[in-house]
Amino acid sequence: MxxxxxxxxxxxxxxxxxxxxxxxxxxxxxxxxxxxxxxxxxxxxxxxxxxxxxxxxxxxxxxxxxxxxxxxxxxxxxxxxxxxxxxxxxxxxxxxxxxxxxxxxxxxxxxxxxxxxxxxxxxxxxxxxxxxxxxxxxxxxxxxxxxxxxxxxxxxxxxxxxxxxxxxxxxxxxxxxxxxxxxxxxxxxxxxxxxxxxxxxxxxxxxxxxxxxxxxxxxxxxxxxxxxxxxxxxxxxxxxxxxxxxxxxxxxxxxxxxxxxxxxxxxxxxxxxxxxxxxxxxxxTETLALRMQRHSDNALEVAKFLQSLDEVAWVNYPKLEDSKDYKLAEKYLPKGASGVISFGVKGGVDKAKLFINSVKLASLVVHVGDLRTHVLHPASMTHRQLSEEQQIKAGIAPEMIRLSVGIENPKDICDDLYQALKAQA
Ligand SMILES: Cc1ncc(COP(=O)(O)O)c(C=O)c1O
Missing domain, CATH: 3.40.640.10 (Type I PLP-dependent aspartate aminotransferase-like (Major domain))
Structure with missing residues (x-):
């Protein structure tokens, strides 16, 4: 083999x-x-x-x-x-x-x-x-x-x-x-x-x-x-x-x-x-190659979409050309950079939570890498046990959303994120 x-x-x-x-x-x-x-x-x-x-x-x-x-x-x-x-x-x-x-x-x-x-x-x-x-x-x-x-x-x-x-x-x-x-x-x-x-x-x-x-x-x-x-x-x-x-x-x-x-x-x-x-x-793992390519392609499309929105403060995805890691991603991840994106919602923690509570197609789960799209708020969830100082050292901003992009149609994913970002309290 x-x-x-x-x-x-x-x-x-x-x-x-x-x-x-x-x-x-x-x-x-x-x-x-x-x-x-x-x-x-x-x-x-x-x-x-x-x-x-x-x-x-x-x-x-x-x-x-x-x-x-x-x-x-x-x-x-x-x-x-x-x-x-x-x-x-x-x-x-x-x-x-x-x-x-x-x-x-x-x-x-x-x-x-x-x-x-x-x-x-x-x-x-x-x-x-x-x-x-x-x-x-x-x-x-x-x-x-x-x-x-x-x-x-x-x-x-x-x-x-x-x-x-x-x-x-x-x-x-x-x-x-x-x-x-x-x-x-x-x-x-x-x-x-x-x-x-x-x-x-x-x-x-x-x-x-x-x-x-x-x-x-x-x-x-x-x-x-x-x-x-x-x-x-x-x-x-x-x-x-x-x-x-x-x-x-x-x-x-x-x-x-x-x-x-x-x-x-x-x-x-x-x-x-x-x-x-x-x-x-x-x-x-038998379908890993198919899924990873689709996760990666979808994530790049979603990352670009998020970058174009006023409600979004910043987007981290290494295959974005303006990413600080773009060159490393080209070297080590030539086919794609996986399905995980992190991004900041304008308006801090409250807006980040409102966004998470408003998604419909994506689900709030403590997981990544699933074929379904998932969202999570690291500061109050996966990294909750870290002190504020440790969170900052680990790169966890209060407004940060972790998005695990699934293999659904990317337009459906973008539409869902868009309506959740527009949600009002
Ligand atoms: C990069 C990484 N390593 C290790 C783990 C721990 O894996 P498990 O949840 O299977 O114990 C996780 C879980 O999210 C992870 O993301």
């Missing part, structure tokens, strides 16, 4: 039935797997054989999605987990322990922000949050002997800032850090961060991969490219006592990271993706 184009990979990668097997990857609704020989099971426990043993750790339906995302992102292995939150948590916790720290750019999804600054902090892992406008070469000033990785989103949520992946990958690698990129908004149809130097890619599969707002899920993809033997990652090179002292790098080579994430973290934490969710997310 590696040599096929992305449209074909979306449809077919991950599952190649043998003669007489179901054409559609089936839902394997079984927690457990039968073996004939005690030594076979012992070998699975030792990680010296490959196979399913218990669905907390792996499952054939989840495996189909993992294989699909491995191909789509161009990695060497993937792990499906219960949600995007779990994916980001696993990516960090596979590499960081209490006393370690990592660096991330400020324009994060609100849930990622609280995970990093609250829950990980309680576990003794510090996040150094730097402005997303920082020059990549400045990263070095914030690195110490306990810094393990750099984390950023391809397209920020909700500001849709475009990440200069190559520049930040270089900054990470110059400082012996792994570069973890959350590719939820772009998806591998629009951008493959590994091709630009990312080491680990994470997804909230709940968004565009599913695409129909049916299922929570997360995926982590390992590029297999990072040199874990650079002296900074004892957690992968030194013996793991939970596995008879094996070293992940010695035993699994360039799959060390993703094997540890599964064998150690998923085993112990159990944030497992359900086979039903994997089935639905896989079904969604």
């Amino acid at each position: 590696k040599n096929y184009s992305v449209e074909t990979q979306c449809v077919q990668a991950g599952y190649e039935p043998k003669s007489g097997e179901p054409r559609v990857a089936p839902i394997v609704q079984s927690t457990t797997y039968k073996y004939d020989d005690a030594d076979q099971v012992a070998a699975l426990f030792d990680l010296s054989a490959v196979g399913h043993m218990y669905s907390r750790i792996s499952n054939p339906t989840v495996e189909v999605l993992e294989k699909k995302l491995t191909v789509l992102e161009g990695g060497v292995g993937a792990l499906g987990v219960a949600s995007g939150q779990s994916a980001n948590f696993f990516a960090i916790f596979t590499l960081c322990s209490a006393g370690d720290n990592f660096i991330c750019l400020s324009n994060l999804y609100g849930g990622t922000h609280t995970l990093f600054t609250s829950t990980l902090k309680r576990m003794g892992i510090e996040a150094t949050i730097l402005p997303c406008t920082i020059e990549p070469k400045e990263i070095a000033k914030h690195v110490n002997s306990k810094t393990k990785l750099l984390f950023a989103e391809t397209l920020g949520n909700p500001g849709v800032e475009v990440l200069d992946i190559e520049a930040f990958a270089k900054a990470a690698h110059d400082n012996k850090l792994a570069f973890v990129v959350d590719n939820t908004f772009a998806t591998p149809y629009l951008c493959r961060p590994i091709e630009h130097g990312a080491d680990i890619v994470t997804h909230s599969a709940t968004k565009y991969l599913d695409g129909h707002a049916t299922s929570l899920g997360g995926v982590i993809v390992d590029s297999g490219n990072f040199d874990w033997n650079n002296g900074n990652f004892d957690c992968l090179t030194q013996p793991d006592l939970a596995y008879h002292g094996l070293s992940y790098t010695e035993t699994f080579g360039n799959q060390a990271f993703i094997v540890k994430a599964r064998a150690s973290l998923l085993r112990d934490l159990g944030s497992t993706m359900s086979p039903n969710n994997a089935f639905l997310i896989n079904l969604g």
Whole structure:
């Protein structure tokens, strides 16, 4: 599948039935797997054989999605987990322990922000949050002997800032850090961060991969490219006592990271993706290429329309020619910049809420990436737990609306937004 184009990979990668097997990857609704020989099971426990043993750790339906995302992102292995939150948590916790720290750019999804600054902090892992406008070469000033990785989103949520992946990958690698990129908004149809130097890619599969707002899920993809033997990652090179002292790098080579994430973290934490969710997310991913192109084309049309209205103070969409990120978008997102737009309503918070309460076709939901159009007010919703100062640092203005443009007819979407912007209190 590696040599096929992305449209074909979306449809077919991950599952190649043998003669007489179901054409559609089936839902394997079984927690457990039968073996004939005690030594076979012992070998699975030792990680010296490959196979399913218990669905907390792996499952054939989840495996189909993992294989699909491995191909789509161009990695060497993937792990499906219960949600995007779990994916980001696993990516960090596979590499960081209490006393370690990592660096991330400020324009994060609100849930990622609280995970990093609250829950990980309680576990003794510090996040150094730097402005997303920082020059990549400045990263070095914030690195110490306990810094393990750099984390950023391809397209920020909700500001849709475009990440200069190559520049930040270089900054990470110059400082012996792994570069973890959350590719939820772009998806591998629009951008493959590994091709630009990312080491680990994470997804909230709940968004565009599913695409129909049916299922929570997360995926982590390992590029297999990072040199874990650079002296900074004892957690992968030194013996793991939970596995008879094996070293992940010695035993699994360039799959060390993703094997540890599964064998150690998923085993112990159990944030497992359900086979039903994997089935639905896989079904969604089959049409990803069609949907992402339509989301992106619609979003550009809607963004231009919003720009032409007096009621709108500003519009953020990287494919608008006057966007500060236009050049980066042309480089990293040549086919389109996904379906998310943020814009400011003239009249501040009150007008923003009136607008949200007045939409008819679009719905107010706490979600993006669905094939239906959605609106949300980040300051009072997704980013509510952040202080005013943190909101400003994360690029959340009080008048900001996050618009997730669906795949409906763009004229219908524009008409709905127009009538909602004209609404009177
Ligand atoms: C960029 C990004 N990463 C991670 C998440 C968390 O994903 P989930 O809701 O699947 O836990 C989200 C959710 O909105 C997101 O937008």
